[in-house]
Amino acid sequence: MKVLVLSTLVPFVHGGAEELYDHLVLNLRRQGMEAEGMRIPFYWNPAEELIEEMLLARNLRVSGVDRVIALKFPAYMVPFPDKVLWLLHQYRQAYDLLDAGQSNIPGDASGERILHAIRAADAMAFRESRQIYTNAPITGRRLKHYNGFDSQVLRPPLNDPELFPGGESEGYILATGRVNDTKRQHLLVRALRRVPGLRLVVAGPPDSPADAEVLHRIAAQEGVEDRVTLDLRFVPRAHLAQLVNGALGVAYLPFDEDSLGYCTMEAFRAAKPVITTTDSGGVLDIVREGENGHVVPPSPEALAGAMARLHAAPARARDMGLAGRAAMEAQRLDWPTTIERLVS
Amino acid sequence: MNALRIGWSTPWNARSAIADFAGEVAHVLAARGHEVTILRSEAREAAALPPRPGPFPVFHMDELDDEALHTRFDVVVAHVGNHHPFHDAQVRRLPGNHMVGVFHDLFLAHLAAEYFHDIGDPLGPSRLARELYGEEGMPEGQPFWTDLEEMVRRRPMLEWLATHCIGAVAHSSHYAERLRACCPGPVAVIPLAFVAPNMPPAPPQGEGRLTVAVIGHANANKRVDQVIMAIGSSVILRGRCRLRVIGQAPDEERTRLEGIAAALGVEPPEFTGWVDDDELRRQLRDVHVIACLRNPVLEGASASVVTAMASGRPTLVTDHGCYAEIPADAVLPCRPEAEALDAMRHLERLVADPAEIEALGERARMVALTRHAPTAYADALIPFLQRIVADRPRQDAAERIASTLAGFGLPPEDPARQRAATLLKGMGLAPGK
Amino acid sequence: MRIGLITAALPLAGGAHRLILEGLREQLVARGHEVEPVWLPFDATPGEVLPQxxxxxxxxxxxxxxxxxxxxxxxxxxxxxxxxxxFTHPLRSIHEPEQEHGHARALRAAVTRADAAALRAAHAVLAGSEAAREILYRDKLPGSGVLPPPLPHPERLRAGPLGDEVVVIARMAPWNRQHLLLEALALTQGPLRLRLCGTASDPAYPQALRDAARRLGIADRVTIEPRWITEEEKANLLENALAVATLPRHGNGHAYPVLEAAQAARPILTTTDAGEAADAVADGETGLVTSPDPASLAQALDRLQADRALAVRLGAAARARAAQRGTGWDAVVERLLA
Structure with missing residues (x-):
């Protein structure tokens, strides 16, 4: 089967969405498909120009393939008779972010017509797709609420599961991923004082120097500099995997995130329990208190309690980690299954 | 030479005057190197009429789907007339198929009425008329049909089909303006091509007597009463000028005309009744002048006047509609509000100057042969079609973009539509209408 | 500098332009630029070109x-x-349509107008070949000079001793005239072999070639591989080839086979009507240029296999001439960034 993956391009930016795109193409080929990906440059300011962005997408033409898998607005508007959407996200500034007052679309008559145009174009794209998948339940709920379309959840799997076989705990709690205010690694640093003997490793790129500075300052204030390792940079994949494989448990507590999070999946793949918070969003779709990790209120005290429990009972931690891995496997969060669904 | 593949949509049977015309012009197009394919437009029984003979491939229009019309021809030309049985397929296929409409009749109300009756939508005509002409053209609560003059003025229904064409041809200027106002593409005015049947030559002048004939089915539209009044109001013409009505005259009309003659104290006209072609020729042998007055004008152009002129006889016409565009020195023009008076003056002049009869007759004959020759028509039509074919890619692209934006809910006057038009212009694709 | 390399491509179709883009990207990155390739999907169906x-x-x-x-x-x-x-080549579907008629002519005129507008707005227009430059000239499109794309990885091509196999690596299609070479081979004797490789968009053609080889009784001397040949495979095939044959009817705008053959010091066999290939080969000096008929081609093939010294000389001269021309990436990058 010949497959084209379509997405958008913001030149010189390479993040999670781009990784997913690359791995989708790679895994399509691994599963025996002839696959290629193409990404259309996308520029969303000023909002008026969104009309041109959608107009151009509607007038591109794809041929020479059997199926198109489209990932993002407005690339998913490119017409094709056999099109599957794997919605990572819509143009949220026309929907939930608009409601939250965080949109670049003006609130005047001109903005009204832009919104109307986006909704009309979205409806066309959704209607002409043979199947819509979303990366997380919340994305699907938004799609239903704002656009009235049904979808199925298809979570992006781990790109390199073979790097996370797990291993013996070396007794530290690990926090990976981007470091910033929303990811709230600072809560963990604050919590550490309450759990004597436990070590914390934070390894991941800070969004800005200020984000790194905050963690250093709190570690000093809390007097836990000797028990905290702050490796704040783009950690090479192999090293990151090593850190995960040797952790006691992984803490991932973003504020209201859509998806499970790669950090969560890496942890469970390596059979490590996950500590998260009640307001973390999509993480809670898989992490269950007491079964494969701990779900606590987002306070240093509550987090300290969770960390202490793992620290005090490492065997239990190991069991919960294995339960986490089983939960991932039960959901078949792997690339071959994902590809199978996308090309069926 | 840029040969064109032309889809030639027309009735194609022995009874259709438009078919005669279409055949003549098609021969010239083929002689000029273009590929002509006949696409019959008749409905049902009429579609079963035997096809005219000719070297062209013949299909019924409905044998080709929209895709085929687009790929097999560079341009499809639809010869549209008012007679539904002959033009049904065009009504159905014009929308969305980017055809060039040649409007033989400016009045298409009969076509509309019969089409909607055919599809079981009796309110269709008035609904459509209101869409096209507003409250003023089709007042609420009134029936669709009223007297012809009103109809022509208020709701001729020409716009109904012209808006769907990518180009239009009118056979005279007087309705070209209407076409320009509603047709999205260019409009050309080409005098009707007509090969007049051979008529006997004009008789020699004799004894200052004049025989005037009106040809065809006698009805009020043909203004026979005006001719009678012209003769009856003139001391010179009374007694020297006689009128012959060649063709069927309904009793009512005949009675009316005889009454007018009697009131004026002149001989009543001669009524031949219905005649076949041979009898028509015989009846014309001693005719000096032909009266071709029409009021109101329903057709785009008149084959009758071309026949009259081709016979080499001075022809009286009402000076409006398509008749106003005939070179004035080749006919005897009469003001629409004073047909009788002007006709009288023309006839008096001819009685006084017999040489003028011959000269005028000859000028008329030349105009009929040249202005209305199929070669003249084809030579005017071809560059028009070439222009439309050349513009088609631009138009298709513009339509594609516009329809995407319309799908977003953005109307034609929206800034985004303007920007798109500017963008296409910047690509060297500006409209050249 | 932040540089975008923009191309339009039919998904999953191979093609020389992919290699050129990759090569250019590498060269620009090596010179310290930030480069992002942009692949725009494109369908060359004539009626779809303008909206795209x-x-x-x-x-x-x-x-x-x-x-x-x-x-x-x-x-x-x-x-x-x-x-x-x-500018390497205009759209084939527009400029060489399957059928020439009023609408096709109108499309060509409209696309040419759009091309003109796009090229006039450019900072620079460089023709990828003489043929491309001629088209620019003919259609009154702006253009300043010829800049042929260099081989993306010349160092991968190796020159080995000449063997017995004449190699053709080109899209397997009637306009590349592989069938003509079969007919020519049938008129020769000896260990001479022919290898035809390249993707075939229509499987009927390779099938026709196989049938012809059987019919001509040369099936045992011909290898027919209708598939994409990787750069590594190409290097291996050329290393010991006797010669490279390339005879596209009307030329195809790249003349890569000539460049590759020259780099591997193989004599080039081409025909007088093969466009750039014919222009790029000096008959009797860097290869052989014959009339496009089986007998003439057979004569050339026989010459090459009978006179090995000639073949070696032609191949060496081809390589020397290519090196002399200096069509390397340095010159290309300099022109593109000017």
Whole structure:
């Protein structure tokens, strides 16, 4: 089967969405498909120009393939008779972010017509797709609420599961991923004082120097500099995997995130329990208190309690980690299954 | 030479005057190197009429789907007339198929009425008329049909089909303006091509007597009463000028005309009744002048006047509609509000100057042969079609973009539509209408 | 500099332009630039070309790049304040349509107008070949000079001793005239072999070639491989080839086979009507240029296999001439960034 993956391009930016795109193409080929990906440059300011962005997408033409898998607005508007959407996200500034007052679309008559145009174009794209998948339940709920379309959840799997076989705990709690205010690694640093003997490793790129500075300052204030390792940079994949494989448990507590999070999946793949918070969003779709990790209120005290429990009972931690891995496997969060669904 | 593949949509049977015309012009197009394919437009029984003979491939229009019309021809030309049985397929296929409409009749109300009756939508005509002409053209609560003059003025229904064409041809200027106002593409005015049947030559002048004939089915539209009044109001013409009505005259009309003659104290006209072609020729042998007055004008152009002129006889016409565009020195023009008076003056002049009869007759004959020759028509039509074919890619692209934006809910006057038009212009694709 | 390399491509179709883009990207990155390739999907169906060109024009690149270089029609339709068009070939479907009629002519005129507008807005237009430059000239499109794309990886091609196999690596299609070489081979004797490789869009043609080989009684001397040949495979095939044959009817705008053969010091066999290939080969000096008929081709093939010294001489001269011309990446990058 010949497959084209379509997405958008913001030149010189390479993040999670781009990784997913690359791995989708790679895994399509691994599963025996002839696959290629193409990404259309996308520029969303000023909002008026969104009309041109959608107009151009509607007038591109794809041929020479059997199926198109489209990932993002407005690339998913490119017409094709056999099109599957794997919605990572819509143009949220026309929907939930608009409601939250965080949109670049003006609130005047001109903005009204832009919104109307986006909704009309979205409806066309959704209607002409043979199947819509979303990366997380919340994305699907938004799609239903704002656009009235049904979808199925298809979570992006781990790109390199073979790097996370797990291993013996070396007794530290690990926090990976981007470091910033929303990811709230600072809560963990604050919590550490309450759990004597436990070590914390934070390894991941800070969004800005200020984000790194905050963690250093709190570690000093809390007097836990000797028990905290702050490796704040783009950690090479192999090293990151090593850190995960040797952790006691992984803490991932973003504020209201859509998806499970790669950090969560890496942890469970390596059979490590996950500590998260009640307001973390999509993480809670898989992490269950007491079964494969701990779900606590987002306070240093509550987090300290969770960390202490793992620290005090490492065997239990190991069991919960294995339960986490089983939960991932039960959901078949792997690339071959994902590809199978996308090309069926 | 840029040969064109032309889809030639027309009735194609022995009874259709438009078919005669279409055949003549098609021969010239083929002689000029273009590929002509006949696409019959008749409905049902009429579609079963035997096809005219000719070297062209013949299909019924409905044998080709929209895709085929687009790929097999560079341009499809639809010869549209008012007679539904002959033009049904065009009504159905014009929308969305980017055809060039040649409007033989400016009045298409009969076509509309019969089409909607055919599809079981009796309110269709008035609904459509209101869409096209507003409250003023089709007042609420009134029936669709009223007297012809009103109809022509208020709701001729020409716009109904012209808006769907990518180009239009009118056979005279007087309705070209209407076409320009509603047709999205260019409009050309080409005098009707007509090969007049051979008529006997004009008789020699004799004894200052004049025989005037009106040809065809006698009805009020043909203004026979005006001719009678012209003769009856003139001391010179009374007694020297006689009128012959060649063709069927309904009793009512005949009675009316005889009454007018009697009131004026002149001989009543001669009524031949219905005649076949041979009898028509015989009846014309001693005719000096032909009266071709029409009021109101329903057709785009008149084959009758071309026949009259081709016979080499001075022809009286009402000076409006398509008749106003005939070179004035080749006919005897009469003001629409004073047909009788002007006709009288023309006839008096001819009685006084017999040489003028011959000269005028000859000028008329030349105009009929040249202005209305199929070669003249084809030579005017071809560059028009070439222009439309050349513009088609631009138009298709513009339509594609516009329809995407319309799908977003953005109307034609929206800034985004303007920007798109500017963008296409910047690509060297500006409209050249 | 932030540079965008913009191309228009039919998904999953191979093609020389992919190699050129990759090669160019590497070269620019090596020189310290930030480079992002932009692949725009493109369907060359004539009736679809103009709306897609309009779509390309709407892609907003000014905010992302300091300069864009466009490769392959109609990528040049994009808008950018510093656009360099590397014009290798106009759209075949428009300029060489299957059927010539009024609508096809109108499309060609309209697309040419759109091309002209796009090229006039460019900072520079460089023709990828003489043939491309002629088209620019003929259609009154702006263009300043010829810049042929160099081989992406010349170092991978090796020169070994000459063997017995004449190699053809080209799309397997009637206009590349592989069938003519079969007929020529049938008129020769000896250990001479023919290898025909390249993707076939229509499987009927390779089948016809196999049938012809059987019919001509040379099936045992011919290898027919209708598939994409990787760069590594190509290097292996050329290393010991007796010669490389390339005879595309009307030429195809790249003359890569000639460059590759020269790099591997193989004599080149081509015909007088093969466009750039014929232009690029000096008959009797860097290869053999014959009339496009089986007998003439057979004569040339016999010459090569009978006179090995000649073949070696031609191959060496081809390589020396190519090196002399200096069509390396340095010159290319300099022109593109000027």
């Amino acid at each position: 060109m309009a779509a390309f024009r709407m892609v907003r690149l000014d905010g992302y790049f300091d300069r864009v270089i466009t490769l392959r029609a109609p990528a040049h339709a994009v808008a950018h304040r510093r656009k360099v068009v590397w």
